[in-house]
Amino acid sequence: MEQAVPAECEFQNLLQATLEGSPDLSQQALRALQTLLRFKPEAIKLGNAKASPLTTAVRAGNVECTKVLLKARASPNEQDDKGVSPLHLATFDGNPDLCKALLFYRADVDACDRHGQAPLFFAPSKDVCKLLLERRSLM
The missing domain is CATH 1.25.40.20 (Ankyrin repeat-containing domain)
Known part of the structure; x- marks a missing residue:
C-alpha cells in the first residue's frame, strides 16, 4: 500500500520543480501546484525555515509561479x-x-x-x- 506524501513535502517538491525544472517540467509542476492549491489552500502557508513559497518564487524570478501563489492568497506584504x-x-x-x-x-x-x-x-x-x-x- 502506497503512503500518502505529506502536504508540506508535496508542496515543496512542486515548488522546486516549478522554479528549477526544464521548461516542460516547470509547466507541469506549475499546473500541479495550481491543483494542489485549489484543493489544499492551506498549503500556501507551507515553506521551509528560510523563506515562504512566495519569497522563494520571487527570488527565483518566476513570474508565473508568483502569480499562482498570489492568486491563492499568499500575502504580498x-x-x-x-x-x-x-x-x-x-x-x-x-x-x-x-x-x-x-x-x-x-x-x-x-x-x-x-x-x-x-x-x-x-x-x-x-x-x-x-x-x-x-x-x-x-x-
Missing part, C-alpha cells in the same frame, strides 16, 4: 526577519514583471525594511522606478 518584502526582492532584481504582479495584488509600495528603506531605494532601473512611483501616486 509578508516580511522576513530583516523586514524585506517580496516587493523589495523583485525591485532589487530589477524585474518589472514581478513588481507588476506584486503591485496588482496590493503589495505595499512603502513597506520599509529594518533599515527604514522602501523598495524604491533599491530600484536599479528606470522602468522599476516608474512602476513604484506610479503606484505611490495612486495612494
Whole structure:
C-alpha cells in the first residue's frame, strides 16, 4: 500500500520543480501546484525555515509561479526577519514583471525594511522606478 506524501513535502517538491525544472517540467509542476492549491489552500502557508513559497518564487524570478501563489492568497506584504518584502526582492532584481504582479495584488509600495528603506531605494532601473512611483501616486 502506497503512503500518502505529506502536504508540506508535496508542496515543496512542486515548488522546486516549478522554479528549477526544464521548461516542460516547470509547466507541469506549475499546473500541479495550481491543483494542489485549489484543493489544499492551506498549503500556501507551507515553506521551509528560510523563506515562504512566495519569497522563494520571487527570488527565483518566476513570474508565473508568483502569480499562482498570489492568486491563492499568499500575502504580498509578508516580511522576513530583516523586514524585506517580496516587493523589495523583485525591485532589487530589477524585474518589472514581478513588481507588476506584486503591485496588482496590493503589495505595499512603502513597506520599509529594518533599515527604514522602501523598495524604491533599491530600484536599479528606470522602468522599476516608474512602476513604484506610479503606484505611490495612486495612494
